[in-house]
Amino acid sequence: xYKNKISKLRxxxxxxxxxxxxxxxxxxxxxxxxxxxxxxxxxxLYFADDAYNLACAYSKEYNFSKAVELYKKAAETVGKIxxxxxxxxxxxxxxxxxxxxxxxxDKAVEYFKKTCKIREEILEQNNVEFIDSLFNLGSAYxxxxxxDNAIKYHKAALSYREKKDLDYADNLNMLGYSYEEKNDLENxxxxxxxxxxxxxxxxxxxSQEYLKNIYYLGFIYExxxxxxxxxxxxxxxxxLIKSYIGDHHPYYAEALNKLANSYLxxxxxxxxxxxxxxALNIIKNIVGENHLYYASSLKNIADIYFKKEDYKRAEKMYxxxxxxxxxxxxxxxxxxxxxxxxxxKTYIQEEEYTFAxxxxxxxxxxxxxxxxxxxxxxxxxxxxxxxxYNTSELYSVYEEFANLExxxxxxxxxxxxxxxxxxIEYYLSEEELTKDDDL
Numbered sequence: 001x002y003k004n005k006i007s008k009l010r011x012x013x014x015x016x017x018x019x020x021x022x023x024x025x026x027x028x029x030x031x032x033x034x035x036x037x038x039x040x041x042x043x044x045l046y047f048a049d050d051a052y053n054l055a056c057a058y059s060k061e062y063n064f065s066k067a068v069e070l071y072k073k074a075a076e077t078v079g080k081i082x083x084x085x086x087x088x089x090x091x092x093x094x095x096x097x098x099x100x101x102x103x104x105x106d107k108a109v110e111y112f113k114k115t116c117k118i119r120e121e122i123l124e125q126n127n128v129e130f131i132d133s134l135f136n137l138g139s140a141y142x143x144x145x146x147x148d149n150a151i152k153y154h155k156a157a158l159s160y161r162e163k164k165d166l167d168y169a170d171n172l173n174m175l176g177y178s179y180e181e182k183n184d185l186e187n188x189x190x191x192x193x194x195x196x197x198x199x200x201x202x203x204x205x206x207s208q209e210y211l212k213n214i215y216y217l218g219f220i221y222e223x224x225x226x227x228x229x230x231x232x233x234x235x236x237x238x239x240l241i242k243s244y245i246g247d248h249h250p251y252y253a254e255a256l257n258k259l260a261n262s263y264l265x266x267x268x269x270x271x272x273x274x275x276x277x278x279a280l281n282i283i284k285n286i287v288g289e290n291h292l293y294y295a296s297s298l299k300n301i302a303d304i305y306f307k308k309e310d311y312k313r314a315e316k317m318y319x320x321x322x323x324x325x326x327x328x329x330x331x332x333x334x335x336x337x338x339x340x341x342x343x344x345k346t347y348i349q350e351e352e353y354t355f356a357x358x359x360x361x362x363x364x365x366x367x368x369x370x371x372x373x374x375x376x377x378x379x380x381x382x383x384x385x386x387x388x389y390n391t392s393e394l395y396s397v398y399e400e401f402a403n404l405e406x407x408x409x410x411x412x413x414x415x416x417x418x419x420x421x422x423x424i425e426y427y428l429s430e431e432e433l434t435k436d437d438d439l
Contacts, residue, residue, distance in 0.1 A: 002039045006032050006050070013053065022061050029054030048077040052091055064098040071095035086129070089118040093133065096140065105144035112137040131160045135171060142178055150178045165202060166209065169195040173213070176220070185224035192217045211240040215255070222262065231262035250286055253279040257300075269308050276301045295324035299339050306342070311349050318343040332366040337373065344380055353384045360384075375404060 009032050016025035033054065036047045055070035075091045082088070096111035116137055119130040138153030158171045176191035196213045203209045218233030238255045245251060260275035280297045287293050302317035322343060325336045340363055347356035360381045367374045378397055385394035 002035050002041070003046075006035055006046070009035075010050065013050075013057075017053070017057055017060075022057055025057045026054065026061065029057055043077060043080070045078065045081055048074040048081075048087075048091075051077070052094075055094070059094070059098055062101075064102045067098050068095055068102075071098070084118045084121065086119070086122060089115045089122075089129075089133070092118070093136065096136065100140055100143055105140055108140040109137065109144060112140050125160050126162055131157050134160070135174070139174060142174065142181075145181070147178045147181045151175060154178065164198050166199070169198040169202070169209075169213075172198070180220060180223075185220055189217065189220045189224060189226075189229075192220055206240065206243065208244070211237060211244065214240075215258075218258065218262075222258070222265075225265075227262050227265035231259065231266060234259040234262055248282060248285060250283070253282040253286070256282075257297075264304065269304055273301065273304050273308075276304065290324060290327070292325065292328055295321040295328075298324075299342070302342070302346075306346060306349075309349075311346050315343065315346045315350070318346060331362070334367070334370060334373065337363050337367050337377075341373075341377060341380065344377075348380070348384065348387075353388055357381065357384050371404065375401075378404075 009028055013025050013028040013032065016022070016028060029050065032050050033047070036042050036044070036050070041047055051070045051074040055067040055074065058064075058067040058070065071091050071094055075088060075095065078085070078088045078091060092111045093115045096108045096115060099105075099111060100108035112133065116130070116133045119127070119133050123130045125131075134153050134157035138150045138157060141147070141153060142150035154171060154174045158168070158175070161168050161171060172191045172195035176188045176195065179185070179188040179191065192213060196210070196217060199207065199209045199213055214233050215237040218230045218237060221227070221230035221233060234255060238252070238259055241249070241252050241255050256275045256279040260272040260279070263269075263275065264272035276297070280294070280301060283291075283294050283297050298317045298321035302314045302321065305311070305314035305317065318339065322336065322339055325333070325339060329336050331337075340359060344356045344359050344363075347353070347359070360377055364374065364377050364381070367377060378400055382394060382397040382401075385391075385397060
């Protein structure tokens with residue numbers, strides 16, 4: 001009699017689940033399991049099926065701990081009655097997925113391993129379910145930051161794939177991500193490139209999948225300091241983003257900045273500047289002029305002007321960026337202080353030593369918590385005093401250096417100043433010149 005009642009409730013559950021009414025599905029599913037308990041029907045395959053279905057509903061609602069609890073009950077029942085079969089492997093697979101989503105990667109690996117073992121014993125090695133279980137195990141190892149095992153199982157999955165489709169490309173990409181994490185950028189770029197070729201053949205050049213892959217491949221080339229290839233990838237990305245979402249979107253501005261970075265690294269400062277200015281105008285239209293995103297863009301353009309020795313324009317843009325950041329972050333903020341230090345370098349290059357000295361003294365008061373930054377600012381100040389032959393002030397700076405670095409001789413500090421004079425652009429590191437503006 002109770003089975004008829006369950007059958008009707010199951011229909012209600014199925015309809016609610018398919019229509020996305022998860023609360024109704026969960027309440028119905030809980031009622032079904034309660035009926036099994038009241039009638040000693042828990043040790044049946046019907047119970048396992050309904051427990052599994054309810055677990056899926058909880059998982060849809062992101063209640064993964066409850067889902068895992070129910071998957072375990074279903075797995076125990078199926079295992080006792082039928083032993084190792086595909087149904088059991090599917091339950092274990094879902095349980096592993098939810099453990100991974102909960103951030104419990106060790107448990108995810110444990111249950112993906114069990115899934116693999118069952119499917120390996122039952123299925124042919126070219127069966128998609130077996131291949132997927134290897135892929136999932138590799139991905140769980142990746143999430144657990146065990147990249148060697150991630151590579152091992154993703155390679156195993158790839159070796160059994162016969163059809164070079166999007167799944168094959170995804171498999172290649174995961175290998176690329178793992179090699180990137182190991183900082184093996186040569187292998188990373190190889191796998192991302194292979195994936196890109198497959199996507200090109202299966203989805204075409206003007207697909208979102210192709211855009212995503214070529215953009216990330218550009219990032220890998222950039223990271224590997226292969227700036228010519230990075231430039232080629234970003235050029236295609238800019239074109240695709242423009243065709244998909246237009247040229248007034250933050251993604252388009254970001255892609256322009258990435259392309260500008262590559263041109264800068266290839267020595268084409270004028271092209272880099274043109275692209276960054278274009279991105280700046282887009283950013284201005286999106287967020288306005290009183291925004292950190294806009295200020296950071298101004299600062300990065302100023303860096304290029306500085307590199308081009310166009311100090312007047314650099315000074316103007318540094319000042320604009322600082323005014324915005326001071327209003328938003330305050331003058332004691334470390335980002336503000338670092339950018340203000342850039343303006344000081346411009347003053348020094350223009351031999352406006354009074355302005356530079358005044359600003360540096362203000363910055364020093366607010367930078368004592370960051371020793372490296374404080375020392376950098378002191379060195380700038382020492383350079384001014386050396387250039388203006390202000391020996392008394394120079395010795396005062398030396399005493400401050402000696403307090404920070406006991407044992408530092410006056411000659412050693414002067415050598416630092418000479419090194420500063422020889423390469424005043426030291427502060428414009430590669431990272432600084434090519435960093436992205438974040439919205």
